[in-house]
Amino acid sequence: MDQLETAARYDFASGHNPPSIGNACDARRMLGVPLDAHLLVIEDDAMIAWMVESLLEDLGFSSISLAASGEDAVAAALVRAPGLIISDIHLGSGMDGVTAAATIVSACSAPVIFITGYSIAQARPRVEAAVQGASLLRKPIQSAELETAIVHAFSARGAH
Amino acid sequence: MSELHDLRSESLGSVLRTALDAVVVMRTDGTIAGWNDVAERTFGWSFRDASGRRMSDLIIPERFRADHEKGLAHFLATGEGPVLNQHIEIHALHRDGRELPVELSITQTSQFGEPVFLGFLRDISERHEAALRQDLMIGELNHRVKNLLGVVAGIAHMTAKSSASLADFEPAFSGRLMALGKAHEILTAATWERASLQTLVDDLLGTMATADPPRATANGPNILLEPKHVLSVSMILHELMTNALKYGALSVPNGHISLSWAVDHKGLSIEWLETGLVLLEQLQRKGFGTKMIERTVAHELKGTSETHWRPDGLTFRFSFTPTTGG
Incomplete structure (x- = not known):
């Protein structure tokens, strides 16, 4: 691992490009959003988790934890309380995203954004019953939708 | 109360008795007059139990009873019976309290001497x-x-x-999509149950393994992987293969890949060995593929991976715990 990290980065494929000018503008536009907030992403699929992480980095966030299961997410939240949770709903076997987010929020209140492959109509009643004020995005997600949901999550929070 | 005598299964007439559906004869006052053998089996009440009881108490779930009684009274008063002479799907009640979906048709007949309702019910x-x-x-x-x-x-x-240009993006993206497609094909062939690692490997190595001499060899015990592990492992092997074709053992004339796996108490270990290379620095890659592999191993397989570089090539090994049984 260490050897890989220090291996020559001769290619362009780091996946962690420095923010471009466009990204900097995006970050400035996200008024009222604390970019130093710690984000917890709960998603069992590595590619989707990576994409969400990358989109969040592009928006200007730098403190992001990834959890592949509900159990891992709850454990991660105990180590560091998240300022925002972004979670898939279905996480394979074990605790699902709604239960994980509700468990975490009951201990340290944080806004929650769910991303789901289920139909929104199917997921909404359960999500709303479990986590008040949570928003719901459909897979596959788009950067603009995610950004809007994040701005909304923090502004709704500020209004409380 | 009723002038009509009971209609036991035997006296229902051969047609009704031998019917494959449950047959229920109900008097206009709502009581049961007839009940065939299938009705006994379907609802759990013998004819003796059922005879003379209100049909609604016996086989109609409580929440529908008031509607049933109202409909019956309405029919007797007006002759309008919207549920008559057609097939409807409804829930009926078994003696043990469970509900069963039935297809019901009701007709009215006077063939037993007084007007009665004849219900045919099929357990669906x-x-x-x-x-x-x-x-x-x-x-x-x-x-x-x-x-x-x-x-x-x-x-x-x-x-x-991770692509410098569209020309770079296209083959990399379509290659990954194809790997995903192949993994789905293997899983579909296995009806989304467990699929064999050997099948996955044979599919990946393809002509590399069948060439003479082979450019790649595979060796390991028969092991079945659950669907999500099949997807993860196939994406990992695809990235290893792509790297080998671009920079590794399959990019030089005498390079060779040896893929092997073993199961022990710690789980499944898969080893990818590339030999026949001379330029070590070309191998020391930290590209998208390598990152994708690391992430997939850690995130999806909850496993570990390590790479060892040698003067003539590299060994990549990853281990995880496959679920057993199934």
């Missing part, structure tokens, strides 16, 4: 369960498709980020 539990299963499968399929679109979007996004 199996059809109902099949329909529910189908709904469930469609829902699951829909969820799976949307999740897969999420994965494709993720692959597209990350491949685009």
Whole structure:
């Protein structure tokens, strides 16, 4: 691992490009959003988790934890309380995203954004019953939708 | 109360008695006059139990009883009976309290001496369960498709980020999509149960393994992987293969890949060995593929991976715990 990290980065494929000018503008536009907030992403699929992480980095966030299961997410939240949770709903076997987010929020209140492959109509009643004020995005997600949901999550929070 | 004597199964007439459906004869006052053998089996009440009881108390779930009584009174008063002479699907009550879906048709007849209602009821539990299963499968399929679109979007996004140009993006992206497609094909052939690692490997190595002399060899015990592990392992092997073709053992004339796996108390270890290379620094890659492999091993397989560089090549090994049974 260490050897890989220090291996020559001769290619362009780091996946962690420095923010471009466009990204900097995006970050400035996200008024009222604390970019130093710690984000917890709960998603069992590595590619989707990576994409969400990358989109969040592009928006200007730098403190992001990834959890592949509900159990891992709850454990991660105990180590560091998240300022925002972004979670898939279905996480394979074990605790699902709604239960994980509700468990975490009951201990340290944080806004929650769910991303789901289920139909929104199917997921909404359960999500709303479990986590008040949570928003719901459909897979596959788009950067603009995610950004809007994040701005909304923090502004709704500020209004409380 | 009724002038009509009881209609035992034997006296229902051969047609009704031998009917494959439950036959229930109800008097206009709502009591049961007839009840065949199928009705006994379907609802759990013998004819002796059922005879003379109100039909609604016996086989209509409580929540529908008031409507039933109202409908009967309405028919007797007006002659209007919207549920008569057609097939309807409704829930009936079994003696043990469970409800069963039935297909019901009601006709009116006077053939037993006074006007009675003749009900034919067919237990459609199996059809109902099949329909529910189908709904469930469609829902699951829909969820799976949307999740897969999420994965494709993720692959597209990350491949685009790691590509210097569209010319770089296209083959890298379509290669990953093809690997995903192949893994799904293998899983579909295995009806989304466990699939064999050997099948996955044979598919990946293809002509590399069958060439003379072979450019790649594979060796390991027969092991079945659960669907999500099949997807993860196939994406990992695809990235290893792509790297080998671009910079590794398959980019030089005498390079060779040896893929092997073993199971021990710690789990499954898969080893990817490239030999026949001379330029070590070309191998020391930290590209998108390598990152994708590391992430997939850690995030999806909850396993570990390590790479050892040698003057003539490299060894990449990853280990994880496959679920047993199934």
